[in-house]
Amino acid sequence: MFSSNAQGKSLHFRITAACGAGFLLFGYDQGVFGGLLDNDPFLRTFGYPGATIQGQIVATYDIGCIIGTLISMFAGDKLGRRRSILIGCCILLVGAILQTSSYTLPQMIVGRVIAGVGNGMNTIAIPIWQTETARPQDRGKLIVAQLVTNVFGIVLTNWMNYGFTFIPESPVSWRFPLAFQCFFALITIALTLVSPESPRWLVMKQRASEAQDILARLMAKPNDDPDVVDQIQNLVATVEYEAEVQQSVPLKEIFTRNSKQQTLRRMLLGAGTAFFQQVGGTNVIAYYLPVVLTRSVGLSTRMALILSACDSMSLMFWGSMAVFLIDRIGRKKLMLIGVTGSSVCFALVAVGLRYGGEDNKGMSILAVVFIFMYYVFYGTSLLSIPYMYPAEINSQKMRNIGTSFATTVNWLFVYVIVVATPTAIDNIQWKYYMLFAIFNVCFIPIIWFLYIETANLSLEQVDRLFEIKYEGGSDMSWSAATSLAHKDRGVGLSVHLDKDYGNSEHCEVLA
Secondary structure, eight states, X not given: OHXXXXXXXXXXXXXXXXXXXXXXXXXXXXXXXXXXTXXXXXXXXXXXXXXXXXXXXXXXXXXXXXXXXXXXHHHHHHHOHHHHHHHHHHHHHHHHHHHXXXXXXXXXXXXXXXXXXXXHHHHHHHHHHHHHTSOHHHHHHHHHHHHHHHHHHHHHXXXXXXXXXXXXXXXXXXXXXXXXXHHHHHHHHHHHHTSOOOHHHHHHTTOHHXXXXXXXXXXXXXXXXXXXXXXXXXXXXXXXXXXXXXXXXXXXXXXOTTOTTOHHHHHHHHHHHHHHHHHTTHHHHHTTHXXXXXXXXXXXXXXXXXXXXHHHHHHHHHHHHHHHHTTTTOHHHHHHHHHHHHHHHHHHHHHHHHHOBTTBHHHHHHHHHHHHHHHHHXXXXXXXXXXXXXXXXXXXXXXXXXXXXXXXXXXXXXXHHHHHHHHHHHHTTHHHHHHHHHHHHHHXXXXXXXXXXOTTOOHHHHHHHHHHXXXXXXGSOHHHHHHHHHHOOOTTOOTTTTTTHHHHOGGGGOO
16 A cells, blocks of 8 residues: 555656646746846847847747647647647747757747747646646645746746856857756656646546546556546546536537536636736736846846846745645635735836936835835735636636636737837836736726635536526625535535545545
């Protein structure tokens, strides 16, 4: 039994490690290009492009990510979770090689688009894979852990960019950071190859016997163990039940009025979290903090890189703190806290930049302090929630489409912000940061009135939550529906979610 339990834990560790390595690649690109825009050998290679072209160079990666999410929307359920990640990493490797070897702007842009396609596929498949193989009480923590590795990618590249300032005239200072992402892509491929496919996806593809074999290994029990058989039967029943209540054509299901599953609403709620994250201003800081600190605050390039690296380390710390909050406080309350705090921080950054300068360094310091403070609120809330909520809120049948839609929204607005930021910093200066303060204030009533808590509910219970509320109508509150969903043990629910978990580990795979 000891060896079986060890094998089960090992499989869960491999999945989590593969997901973390894949998300590190996501953060890696953000950190790399924040420093390269002030790297003289990089700018010289491409003819010292202006602010608009700089924005386009960075943002073409996001165009690729949008393409990758659209590919996953239509092919993700056909390929499966593991195969999608493997293909995504292979595509990213090709893009990284093209960027590293670039001597012309067109080659750099093509390389960034191709790398973005791979990353876009990964940012859909990875959260779904992790969500489908985690028990309810661990689901939030594991997704948070992925996003912490994402931030580690930013930290790593910020310090790498700083280190290369000591050889300022060498092209290695920008080619090596772009090439080094290949190492993490290969690590992700290796870990994914030795990890199991999602049992939920296998059941959805009518491969229940394979799902049962993987489920038994993850549960550290024999194939014919009653708990294994029971859980497979529950998963099969869930898929069959969704096939009965949902339209066979996804587009019809999305736009069906008075749908018991409320598919359109659930897709919009998931996509809304991505909208809050990007329009809330995160990539003004993540991609462009060195630029912000040099052009808006007036710091030297080296000091800007040091502060950027320290700020990324603070984001990694506060992102880690979300592990202790995400399931206790819940997604909705954390989003409310996050957007409120972010609004205050951006407003004070704008004030500090408006009145700061050589003659009033105190106000410039105020701006830098609240750039750091922003990550306290963002790190504990909207850093991770947009990558778990769409996978949680959508049904099994619509999970890939709903998550793909949310991720497409994410990358679309990343592109908008990344393209606009260099020009906006040059032209409207401090007013640009005030815009994000206003946007975050506007998010508060939307979250308060429209969002639904998913913490500590199994994925099947989330489905039942929407059905219970639909059946209860306007007389039933969402809190009452949530309470009933917690108690529900109907068709497709995991009836043994917490039974004997300490001995079997089997809950890990069921929500």
